[in-house]
Amino acid sequence: MITHAEWQSMQTVRVAVLVCFVPVLLYRIWRLWRYPSLLPGKAVTGFGVLLWLWLLAFTDSVWSVLPTWLRAVSAGGWAAVTLAACLQAFVLGISDHTTPARVRRHLWITFTTAGCVLVVVATATLVSDTSAVLQDPYVFTNSLMEGRDPGLLVSSVTSTAYVALILVQLIWTGARNVSRTPVGIGLGLLAAASAVELVVLVSGGIWAPLAHGEVWEGRRFGPWFFIVPAFGVTALVMVGFLYPPVSLHLQARRAVHALTPLHDALAAQFPGLGPPVDPATRLPDLAFEWATHIQDGLTLLAQARGVPLSTYAPIPADAAARSASVANWITDQVVPGFSCEWLQAPASTSDEMWVHEIAKAYRERQEDAEVPASLSGMPSTLRR
Known part of the structure; x- marks a missing residue:
């Protein structure tokens, strides 16, 4: 179980991540508005905006004013599935030897798969105990990690497993395309961030709920397993998203x-x-x-x-x-x-x-x- 002190530390990390991501998001949105962008740029921008809004929703002050349906969407894993779909579109956009027809076909498969996962997540959320969603995020997170509610357990594990599969694809694509070029370096950084996040997701989003919280029982390092990697993942994602366009811009300027x-x-x-x-x-x-x-x-x-x-x-x-x-x-x-x-x-x-x-x-x-x-x-x- 997460203590109040540990939860406050996690909240501090969340706020720090939100603040650090603001200039990155503003830059990506400006580039999308200023210049014609391909699928990877649009997918990255959509992923960043949705991730920022999702993290914002789980802060105590914002969660308390959200309507019930929006809490259910945030807590039930709908946002996670949508984020994973954006990552999938990004992976498709950077894949080698992909024709526009194949990209459209794979996008259709991606959105169909994400839709099916969303149906499962929505059904599991509907049959869950809605009183847990109405609680503050501290109580809700503890009940989710301990697997108390079967509906929320199915919803969380399903959405987390879907995200984990997409992260594996991103790791594989990044490892195959890593190089000394700006794009290759950016993909390598994103692959490293995905690898760290994959371990955290599998441990905290799948293993812990299925074990009903016994994974972290009696281990004081448990919550820090989520807090410490958050800084590393945030730094890697920010540099991975910013380095390629900034480096290419400077090279082109010279x-x-x-x-x-x-x-x-x-x-x-x-x-x-x-x-x-x-x-x-x-x-x-x-x-x-x-x-x-x-x-x-x-x-x-x-x-x-x-x-x-x-x-x-x-x-x-x-x-x-x-x-x-x-x-x-x-x-x-x-x-x-x-x-x-x-x-x-x-x-x-x-x-x-x-x-x-x-x-x-x-x-x-x-x-x-x-x-x-x-x-x-x-x-x-x-x-x-």
Whole structure:
């Protein structure tokens, strides 16, 4: 049984989690409103909002003013099933080799399964002793963990088992896709948080009620088994949700900053190079578009200058030397044996990375020059 002192500690943790999650939720909601979002982003935002509201409902001050039906929804496991469905949608969205048709089919299966679980949970809650739900959350939690009411026991174990299965899927997906990329790191953190939460759920949400509370009987560490991991899970979830978009945003910001001089120079030389930028365009998408514009601009510049397709001159094997030569050619300096082959990406470099290498070399050349040159070789009027 949880004592009043331990319950107050759990309430303190709950309030701290609610406060910490506010900036995360505001950021996710802002991104969803500001930029077009795919299924994973929508699922993550829905999961975060529902989780925050669920935790808020179980605080003493809020629980006391909730209507009876909303208490039954919160206590009966309906919120847990809905949260698990959001996680399932997130897992589907990040799965590899998934076509839109398969995603829609799996979403239909997910919602159907969640609906069936909700029916079981609702039926079990209806046949339970409603007086337990009307009590304060401290009394209700103790009665739930001790398995006193058969209806609430079935409802709690069913919803917890469903959540546990979804967590296993998230752990498996995160472990398979973990990498050093921002998305891979975020998935790894979410998988770690899911693993910790899975142990807590199985122990406190399935084992303890089925054992009628005897799991923690006489063990003072029992409630702390829920309190301590809550901090770790909260930190992992927050970092796991925030790290990928923030890291990608910072990377894209640096990329756009590096591409700007060359992109502006080519856009001035060829005004129809690219369409106007949509204000709602995300920085990663903008960096990709600008890299494409630079590729097209270099092709047009080579055509305008009559650069041959190939020559017998050797092409520098070193990427840095080759990109520096391309940057010199862009500013209309003489590069012996230059041909269109020099503009193509080396074998070990992608087209996008090669464009970034050229843009970096061009930027360094312009910064080192006393008077930055334009594409015609004359001092640039684009920079002041």
